Amino acid sequence: MEGFLRDCKSGIQNNHGGEEFHVVLGNEACDLDSMVSAITLAYYLAKTSSSKNIVFVPVLNIPRQDFPLRTESAFFLKENCLPEALLIFRDEIDLGGLYEAGQLVLSLVDHNVLPRADSFMEDVVTEVIDHHIVDRSPSRNCRVTAELVGSCTTLVAEKILREAPHILDPQVASMLRDAIVLDCVNMAPAAGKVTPKDTEYVIILESKFPDLPPRGAVFDSLQNAKFNVSGLTTDQMLRKDLKVLVGLDIRLAISAIYMDIEEFLQRKDMEDELQDFCQRHHYNVIVAMAIAFTSAEPRRQIAVYSLQGVLRAMVSNVLEQATSPDLELSPITHHSCSHVTAYSQGNTVASRKKVLPILKDFFKKRDSEESSGRPMQSFQGAEDCKGHPEFMDRHVEYNSEMSERHGDPEEQLDNLDVCGGDEIKGKGFGAGFSRQMEAGLEEDNSFPPTPMNSLVEGCPLDRGLPKLTAEAILERINRITVVNSEVNSTTGSQ
Secondary structure, eight states: OHHHHHHHHHHHHTOOSOSEEEEEEOOTTOOHHHHHHHHHHHHHHHHHOOOSSEEEEEEBSSOGGGGGGOHHHHHHHHHTTOOGGGOOBGGGSOHHHHHHTTOEEEEEESOSSOOGGGGGGGGGEEEEEESSOOOSOOOTTOEEEEOOOSOHHHHHHHHHHHHOGGGOOHHHHHHHHHHHHHHTTTTOGGGTOOOHHHHHHHHHHHHHOTTSOOHHHHHHHHHHHHTOOTTOOHHHHHHHTEEEEEOSSOEEEEEEEOSOHHHHHTSTTHHHHHHHHHHHHTOSEEEEEEEEESSSSEEEEEEEEOSSHHHHHHHHHHHHHOOTTOOOEEEEOOOOOTTEEEEEESOTTOOHHHHHHHHHHHHHHHHHHHHTTOOOOOOTTSGGGTTOGGGGSSSEEEEOSSOTTTOOTBTTTTTOOOOOOSOTTOHHHHHHHHHHHTTTOOOOBSSOOOOSSOSBSSOHHHHOSOOOOHHHHHHHHHHHHHHHHHHHHHHHHO
């Protein structure tokens, strides 16, 4: 595998215009599932291709500078003896240039539609392997493998084991098995993510390579790495699992923090770093939702930061007065940040997924008051954001580290993708429903989105299995049937 990645890097650096580049592109969340799917599928394609003029390249769909936010992925590479320097990130390959030169072919893994900014390359997408609901239109030129399994890596493993099992070695098998185990919450049925196919291919890989480490130990180490923020700067900690709400004169960042809030606020120069974070990213208020584990139960806390005292007091009051759910907040006074209001949160089930609607309702109410002609408090600092295009949109939610489509880390607490929440059935089930439930709130990615199997938006284990109506299940089955029939028809015509 290391030799393959080294050849990919060399191929990109020594492009003289004579080769075709077949890029396997992961999603913008760039979680472990997406990374492993991209690398192993590109490896399979390279090992099974007879062409000498095609360079197969896995591309991680984030800038290299954001990779440290994927703490579990960085840990995973070290465990599998793969140098991070050999990976190719989105800012290290000119996909647009290759497309214009007629040198580009694309395969998509862990997503099935190119984002708006990349949609001009849609005509060179020849294959999709994904475990989300299919949003793309059928095409004779694109082969689609889509199934609502727990991990996209499961579908890649199935392809390799069926078509080229000889390319497997202990390293590749470990990569495949470990990614599935993490994404499927250690294959625990109670987490609501694992499907029979996920279990089937984990068992096959383990039977072929019986010396693989115990899956429980692998899951624990990767899960611990996911929430290990000890090596991150304050800016990185705030961006690791970030969502943004935008109103008329408020741009609010809500971040999941994986440490005790008092310890977080005691970091050196914290007040200056919070102010710098707001100025750099055009925010005028931060809501930091901290989660830490002192025992079997999570400990949750909230901190509200803003240089504008009226704004800080208003957001704090909204959270204090919330009843759906009641956050059960009690003040924390022993910290040194003068522009922060901090609380202990008695309701430990109320993850960020539960707090977001409270803040969204607050934004809607303020805009409604303005449209009805009532006076509305304005905040100094909004002027600084008027030139920022995102600031002009109302009620807009932006996601970091992995968008709502891809999930976020608090979710594995829910997803035990860091603040996941209600989509405990996994990416395929949650993503389609989350878009319907956003009540018109748009979303975009300011930073790489957080994967959906995370421990922080209310672990799947917190609430048991999701309640699905017969109509919803039938609708999903119908969509899968339509996709399969279209794919089979296309394949038969070829």
